Amino acid sequence: QMVLASFNFCGICVDPNDPEHLVLGIDYKMPGKLLRSRDGGASWGEVGKRLNKTVPWWQDNYWGGSMAALVIDPHAPHRVWFTDWFGVWRTEDVDAGRPLWTAMGQGMEEIVATALVAPPAAPASSGYMLMSGAMDICGLVHHDLDTFPEAKMHPVYQDTWDIDYCASQPWHLVRVGENRAMNFLGDYVVSTESDTYGGAISADEGRSWRRFDTMPPLSGRPTNVAMSATAPNVILILTGTQAFRTGDGGISWCEVPSLRGTGRSGALAADRVDGDTFYSWDQGQLARSTDGG
Numbered sequence: 001q002m003v004l005a006s007f008n009f010c011g012i013c014v015d016p017n018d019p020e021h022l023v024l025g026i027d028y029k030m031p032g033k034l035l036r037s038r039d040g041g042a043s044w045g046e047v048g049k050r051l052n053k054t055v056p057w058w059q060d061n062y063w064g065g066s067m068a069a070l071v072i073d074p075h076a077p078h079r080v081w082f083t084d085w086f087g088v089w090r091t092e093d094v095d096a097g098r099p100l101w102t103a104m105g106q107g108m109e110e111i112v113a114t115a116l117v118a119p120p121a122a123p124a125s126s127g128y129m130l131m132s133g134a135m136d137i138c139g140l141v142h143h144d145l146d147t148f149p150e151a152k153m154h155p156v157y158q159d160t161w162d163i164d165y166c167a168s169q170p171w172h173l174v175r176v177g178e179n180r181a182m183n184f185l186g187d188y189v190v191s192t193e194s195d196t197y198g199g200a201i202s203a204d205e206g207r208s209w210r211r212f213d214t215m216p217p218l219s220g221r222p223t224n225v226a227m228s229a230t231a232p233n234v235i236l237i238l239t240g241t242q243a244f245r246t247g248d249g250g251i252s253w254c255e256v257p258s259l260r261g262t263g264r265s266g267a268l269a270a271d272r273v274d275g276d277t278f279y280s281w282d283q284g285q286l287a288r289s290t291d292g293g
Helices: none
Strands: 009-015 018-026 033-037 050-052 070-072 080-083 088-091 100-103 113-117 130-134 138-142 159-166 169-178 197-202 224-227 235-238 243-246 268-270 278-282 285-289
Touching: 018 070, 130 169, 138 159, 138 169, 169 224, 224 268, 235 268
Parallel strands: 009 070, 050 100, 113 159, 159 224
Antiparallel strands: 009 018, 018 033, 070 080, 080 088, 088 100, 113 130, 130 138, 130 159, 159 169, 169 197, 224 235, 235 243, 268 278, 278 285
16 A cells, blocks of 8 residues: 555456456556456555557557456456556456556547648559658658558657648648657656757658758747748747748858748648749738748
């Protein structure tokens, strides 16, 4: 009981066929922990694990984080199910020394999508492109809509707020995001204030990414990004109160005083034909730039 007092309780279940058999999920962090009692809670032991990940981009340490529902199958007392941050897991034999846990999700990814873009496929593309930005896991590149992505975007930012591409060269992409203080997933490290916000560019349909060489002095979250339709090195970033432009792919930046934003999604866009034209929507007014931003 003294040990349990230091944890969050994330789910508990009682075996419908044996009231002395309890399974308890604890701790919001990743990986989570499962405890088990066979004497009505008088004593507890940790449940081990081996993982059968059916979703390739899930990391091993995602298992059991922030468990919600937890149940012992009433028709199969050795079978235990639980839901966590990302999906559903099941073991057929919780009595095993190291039970095998299988991810049961099929086509459903429990993430919070913040950006979605589908550039036209490049001539050398292996297939359809779909980019999804998300909170907590950065984002995913979907080259096959019938299978799970193999990995997350790297380098990793906790949240991706916007993604854009060069219309005439759609294999060129840009994304912006941030790392928040609460690092549950262990993918990123926030060491200084300059690490809070970031961005990256890709020249190969999102298979690899390179961080901006520098970041402008942002005072808020980079909620919007736009890439020129003809010049992939020309990029605009918008926050709630600032706008910055780079003409060299993120090596150097200059502020754009005439452009101010609300930080709302969709407030900045590049024209898909004219590489010098950009649009901004702010407080009910539409603004246009015809000199490359």
